[in-house]
Amino acid sequence: MSSVISTEEVARIASLARLGVTDKEITAAAQTLQDVLAHFAAIQDIVVTDVPTADNMAGLTNITRADEARPENLCSAADLRAAAPDTSDNQIKVKAVFT
Amino acid sequence: MNITHRTLTELIAARTAGEAATKLVADSLAAITAWEPAIHAFREVLTEEAHVQADTCDRDQPTGRLHGIPIAIKDNILTREGHTTAASRMLENFRAPYDSTVITKLKQAGAIIIGKTNLDEFAMGASTEYSAFGPTKNPWDTTRVPGGSSGGSAAAVASGEVAAALGTDTGGSIRHPAAFCGIVGVRPTYGRVSRFGAIAYGSSLDQIGPLARTVRDAALLLEVIAGHDPHDATTSKKPVGKYVAACGSSDISSTALAKDEATVMAHERNIVGLTVGVPEEYFAEGVDENVRRTVTDAVRQLSRIGCKIKNISLPLTPAGIPVYYLLAKAEGASNLARYDALRFAPQAAEAASLLEQYTESRGRGFGAEVKRTILMGTYALAAGYVDAWYKHASRVRTLMRREFETAFANVDIIAGPTAPEVAFPFGGRADPLAMYLADILTTPASVAGLPAISLPCGFADGLPVGLQLTGKAFAEETLFALAHAYEQSQQWWKKVPELPNDAR
Numbered sequence: 001m002s003s004v005i006s007t008e009e010v011a012r013i014a015s016l017a018r019l020g021v022t023d024k025e026i027t028a029a030a031q032t033l034q035d036v037l038a039h040f041a042a043i044q045d046i047v048v049t050d051v052p053t054a055d056n057m058a059g060l061t062n063i064t065r066a067d068e069a070r071p072e073n074l075c076s077a078a079d080l081r082a083a084a085p086d087t088s089d090n091q092i093k094v095k096a097v098f099t
Numbered sequence: 100m101n102i103t104h105r106t107l108t109e110l111i112a113a114r115t116a117g118e119a120a121t122k123l124v125a126d127s128l129a130a131i132t133a134w135e136p137a138i139h140a141f142r143e144v145l146t147e148e149a150h151v152q153a154d155t156c157d158r159d160q161p162t163g164r165l166h167g168i169p170i171a172i173k174d175n176i177l178t179r180e181g182h183t184t185a186a187s188r189m190l191e192n193f194r195a196p197y198d199s200t201v202i203t204k205l206k207q208a209g210a211i212i213i214g215k216t217n218l219d220e221f222a223m224g225a226s227t228e229y230s231a232f233g234p235t236k237n238p239w240d241t242t243r244v245p246g247g248s249s250g251g252s253a254a255a256v257a258s259g260e261v262a263a264a265l266g267t268d269t270g271g272s273i274r275h276p277a278a279f280c281g282i283v284g285v286r287p288t289y290g291r292v293s294r295f296g297a298i299a300y301g302s303s304l305d306q307i308g309p310l311a312r313t314v315r316d317a318a319l320l321l322e323v324i325a326g327h328d329p330h331d332a333t334t335s336k337k338p339v340g341k342y343v344a345a346c347g348s349s350d351i352s353s354t355a356l357a358k359d360e361a362t363v364m365a366h367e368r369n370i371v372g373l374t375v376g377v378p379e380e381y382f383a384e385g386v387d388e389n390v391r392r393t394v395t396d397a398v399r400q401l402s403r404i405g406c407k408i409k410n411i412s413l414p415l416t417p418a419g420i421p422v423y424y425l426l427a428k429a430e431g432a433s434n435l436a437r438y439d440a441l442r443f444a445p446q447a448a449e450a451a452s453l454l455e456q457y458t459e460s461r462g463r464g465f466g467a468e469v470k471r472t473i474l475m476g477t478y479a480l481a482a483g484y485v486d487a488w489y490k491h492a493s494r495v496r497t498l499m500r501r502e503f504e505t506a507f508a509n510v511d512i513i514a515g516p517t518a519p520e521v522a523f524p525f526g527g528r529a530d531p532l533a534m535y536l537a538d539i540l541t542t543p544a545s546v547a548g549l550p551a552i553s554l555p556c557g558f559a560d561g562l563p564v565g566l567q568l569t570g571k572a573f574a575e576e577t578l579f580a581l582a583h584a585y586e587q588s589q590q591w592w593k594k595v596p597e598l599p600n601d602a603r
Binding site: 005009010013014015016017018019020021022025029032033035036037039040041042043044046048051052053054055057058059060063065075076079080082083084085086092094095096097099 | 193194289290303304334335415417421436441442443445448450456457462463467473481488490531535548
């Protein structure tokens, strides 16, 4: 399944991923994606009928715990706020979601 | 400048004999001062913090196995000390609010975090050329790359700045730079070491592991960091093996007697009779002729010390790169979604809306390869493509795991080169696809979740060559036993790079 990847397609993917890209980056990425996927297309010939996807690499199931706060997990709120670019009134400040 | 090049085992012995932690830290900092202008292995050296810790160590009663010993940490592993940047502008000013589990374990063992080492941005790369803060250079030849992505950790160990370091391995990021820098690097079984606090790339692939000069040192460091962790649900409850014991109780000190003694030692350590599988695909076209010859000699040596050599075939080997990259980039794109520039990371303050702020901040904060990850990964997961790319790759991954299982019914260990070439010059793999292909021999074990070790097995064109041994899941003890017996029979590890003339 090798196909031509258009610059429009790359721009659409970038916007889905909330990634700012310049026109130059879009052109370069379209070419690179096309080259790389053309190479990777070799695996399309491998027959996978009835083969399950590899969804569980650790081979573990049902890892559960009680739904309780574990204080030892938590770092201080002050440390978390310190990492944020903008804070106000002990909270992380963001732009309005609905405008 | 005299760099001592002491191994972790030697440093532990020195501490037991009463040598001060402050002396060890001073030695390490002196080596760092001498080497850093030439190699740039560290993203940040924690001089102040290390001095304070060393003073504390010298006042305390020694407790842990690494008490007072400096260790370097790849800068995508969270530490309370210093910054944790993943070599990205996105995290340039980030200070981690908590320690990774491996760091907690190192600290409990008494280790001193001497600094954070350079890497390809978010561990995406095989040369450290993708670091936002400039590349690391190979201590054997500073016109060449150290490999990657844990290139800083590998160069720091090879140069003698530290005896040991931690790295992370998604598709080869510990083993590949270990091979290029002539040291030992171990990718543990998936689930053996907690990733809590490691900045995620491909979550079904990522593992933390040791880089050191000798197999025994790597075994020791893995023993300290391995084990179940309630903070990482993918960690196994299987007991941690006796990795140091697997290396046997004594090393060979006299090189003159090395070869005969090694044969005797091999008998003592039950490696005689181990069957080593040698896949023809690991020596195929694309593997440099001198690398092939060097590794073939190493396999012959494995036979000499008592292993049975069996030629095998792993026909799915060429699928390793596509399968690995499709899955790693998809998982990477998903993991990178958290960099929204709200909770951390520099923000595009002038943005008019929240959406614009996300887009602008991410566009500025991420480098070229990380952007490729996001685009390729999002593409492979997008509606209309997900079945053909992501899910297909995941099914082929199942086939690759089965292929290894079948092979391991008849062999104990699989051997081959770690990388298809020796360290390449800067810019030598400028095309993204060419860079991906550097991982051709390390991705299969990653895809299958298996443990693998790279250790020095000689030189080609004056540069180190790595022998890669891959084992069954959770069979690290067998890997260490054989790797140690081979290492002691050849003593390649004793050769160290010289400080470049202009840096002396």
